Amino acid sequence: MRSNHEIFISYAHTDRAFAQALTQVLESTGNHVCVWKDTKIEAGSDWEQEIQRALNKASVVVLITSKDALASQYVNYEIGSAIAAEAQVIPVLIDDVESLPTYLGHIHPVDARGRDEASVGVELAAAIKEIQTASAPA
Secondary structure, three states: OOEEEEEEEEOOHHHHHHHHHHHHHHHOOOOOOEEEOHHHOOOOOOHHHHHHHHHHHEEEEEEEEOHHHHHOHHHHHHHHHHHHOOOEEEEEEOOOOOOOOHHHOOOOOEEOOOOOHHHHHHHHHHHHHHHHHHHOOO
């Protein structure tokens, strides 16, 4: 069951530091969000099932977009699953990528290139809050 407060962070492992910093900012904004990323998978767990379970619960999937992320089969799987489940995907550009994949081309990204994680997190938190408000039951 999808939760309006569940946020999934999809990223390449080379972008882990940025993902961690962004997670801390999002969790501190007071939006009552639960941020999930793969560091929450416990030893001995089936990581594919854990990722799928988290994706199924997420109302928003944040894609930390870099060349490494777009080349990652796991990131592409996560984004494909998110789109199939009709979760809102928000790309966050941290790298100079040539272009977003076609399936993301219509989504306006958050441009984080050359910016600190705190300012990016505040902008992203505002976008997430807007999505949550728009999708909240009346």
